[in-house]
Amino acid sequence: MKKLKSAAALAAVGVLALTGCSGGSSDAQAINVNAFSVMEAANEPVFADFEKTDAGKDVEFKTSYGASGDQSRAVAAGAAADVVHYSLETDITRLVDEGLVAKDWKDNATDGIATSSVVVLVVRKGNPLGITGWDDLIKPGVKIITPNPGSSGSARWNILAAWAHIVGNGGSEAEAKDFVTKLLGNTIALPGSGREATTAFTDGSGDVLLSYENEAILARQSGADIDYIVPDDTLLIQNPAAVTVDASDAAKSFLEFMTSPEAQADYAQSGFRPVIDGVDVGDVQGANDPADPFPTPAKLFTIDDTFGGWGEAADKFFGDGEDGNPLGIITELQQSTGKTGDE
The missing domain is CATH 3.40.190.10 (Periplasmic binding protein-like II)
Incomplete structure (x- = not known):
C-alpha cells in the first residue's frame, strides 16, 4: 500500500509539474482558449504580442484545439473556455443556446468574425x-x-x-x-x-x-x-470568436486584441486574410506570391x-x-x- 501511495504522490507531482510548464507566474491569470484545430500555430504569435500589452502582462494561456464542432460540443458539455474561436457561426450559437455565450456576441466592428x-x-x-x-x-x-x-x-x-x-x-x-x-x-x-x-x-x-x-x-x-x-x-470563410459569459476582463481584452491591426498582421503571417482594413501584412512566406499573398x-x-x-x-x-x-x-x-x- 505504501508503494501505491508513493506512486500516486509521484504522479500528482508530475501533473503539477506539467501544469506549471506554461511559463506563467503563480499569480498569473489564466485565459482558456478553446479553438478549432487550424488555429494552433497561428495563435502563438498573437498570444506573445498580447502578453506584451498592459492587459496581457499577467496572463497565462491555456489552450484546447480540435475539430470545430467537437470543440463546441465539449464546451457545451463543461470543458473550460473563456475565449471560443471556431470555424462556423453555428458552433458559437450552440453555446448561446446553452447560455454560455451572450446573445449579443456579434455586436462589434467585425460582426464577431476574428479570422x-x-x-x-x-x-x-x-x-x-x-x-x-x-x-x-x-x-x-x-x-x-x-x-x-x-x-x-x-x-x-x-x-x-x-x-x-x-x-x-x-x-x-x-x-x-x-x-x-x-x-x-x-x-x-x-x-x-x-x-x-x-x-x-x-x-x-x-x-x-x-x-x-x-x-x-x-x-x-x-x-x-x-x-x-x-x-x-x-x-x-469567416471564423467567429466570442467570450463566455463568465470570462474575465483579461479574456475580454484578448478578444478585442484578436481583431486589432497587430494581431491581424500576426494572423496574416500564418495565411489568414485580415478582417479589418489598414493591416500592414508585409510579405507572407508560403503564399503563391509572398508580396501579394491574398x-x-x-x-x-x-x-x-x-x-x-x-x-x-x-x-x-x-x-x-x-x-x-x-x-x-x-x-x-x-x-x-x-x-x-x-x-
Missing part, C-alpha cells in the same frame, strides 16, 4: 494533374481529401464552396447535387478535422485537398512539397449572400435528421454515396 480565409485546392508540387478549378475535381480518377462535414467546420465551407460553384454561376440545385455527388464519389478520405486532412495529404494520400488558404500557406511554410490554387470562384478571386461568394447565412444553411445542408427534422442535403448525399467519414 477569415477562402477555400482553395491544394495539389501536389508542380500540379501534375493540371488542376485549374472546380470542374477538374469531378474528372474520373481524381482522388480528393476533405474533412468530414459531420465534425469539421472547414469541411462545411469546402462543400458549400463546391455547391456555390454551380448555383452561383447560374446552375440549379439539382445540378449542384449532381456535382457534389460526383465530388464525393472521388473523395477517398474524410478526416475528422481540417488539420487531420492536411496531415493526411502531406503524408502522401490523394491528388487534391480541399482546404483553407491559410492551411495551404502554413503547410508550405512548414516545408510541405505542395502547391495550391485559388479558384476563379470560391467561398469566403489575391481577390473573380467571384467571391459569401455565406450570407449565397446561402442566406448559417442560420438557414446549417439545417438545409447539414441537418442530422434528429427530432423528426429532415436530413440536410449534404448529409443525405454523404449517406447515399457511402462517404460518411467511416470509410
Whole structure:
C-alpha cells in the first residue's frame, strides 16, 4: 500500500509539474482558449504580442484545439473556455443556446468574425494533374481529401464552396447535387478535422485537398512539397470568436486584441486574410506570391449572400435528421454515396 501511495504522490507531482510548464507566474491569470484545430500555430504569435500589452502582462494561456464542432460540443458539455474561436457561426450559437455565450456576441466592428480565409485546392508540387478549378475535381480518377462535414467546420465551407460553384454561376440545385455527388464519389478520405486532412495529404494520400488558404500557406511554410490554387470562384470563410459569459476582463481584452491591426498582421503571417482594413501584412512566406499573398478571386461568394447565412444553411445542408427534422442535403448525399467519414 505504501508503494501505491508513493506512486500516486509521484504522479500528482508530475501533473503539477506539467501544469506549471506554461511559463506563467503563480499569480498569473489564466485565459482558456478553446479553438478549432487550424488555429494552433497561428495563435502563438498573437498570444506573445498580447502578453506584451498592459492587459496581457499577467496572463497565462491555456489552450484546447480540435475539430470545430467537437470543440463546441465539449464546451457545451463543461470543458473550460473563456475565449471560443471556431470555424462556423453555428458552433458559437450552440453555446448561446446553452447560455454560455451572450446573445449579443456579434455586436462589434467585425460582426464577431476574428479570422477569415477562402477555400482553395491544394495539389501536389508542380500540379501534375493540371488542376485549374472546380470542374477538374469531378474528372474520373481524381482522388480528393476533405474533412468530414459531420465534425469539421472547414469541411462545411469546402462543400458549400463546391455547391456555390454551380448555383452561383447560374446552375440549379439539382445540378449542384449532381456535382457534389460526383465530388464525393472521388473523395477517398474524410478526416475528422481540417488539420487531420492536411496531415493526411502531406503524408502522401490523394491528388487534391480541399482546404483553407491559410492551411495551404502554413503547410508550405512548414516545408510541405505542395502547391495550391485559388479558384476563379470560391467561398469566403469567416471564423467567429466570442467570450463566455463568465470570462474575465483579461479574456475580454484578448478578444478585442484578436481583431486589432497587430494581431491581424500576426494572423496574416500564418495565411489568414485580415478582417479589418489598414493591416500592414508585409510579405507572407508560403503564399503563391509572398508580396501579394491574398489575391481577390473573380467571384467571391459569401455565406450570407449565397446561402442566406448559417442560420438557414446549417439545417438545409447539414441537418442530422434528429427530432423528426429532415436530413440536410449534404448529409443525405454523404449517406447515399457511402462517404460518411467511416470509410
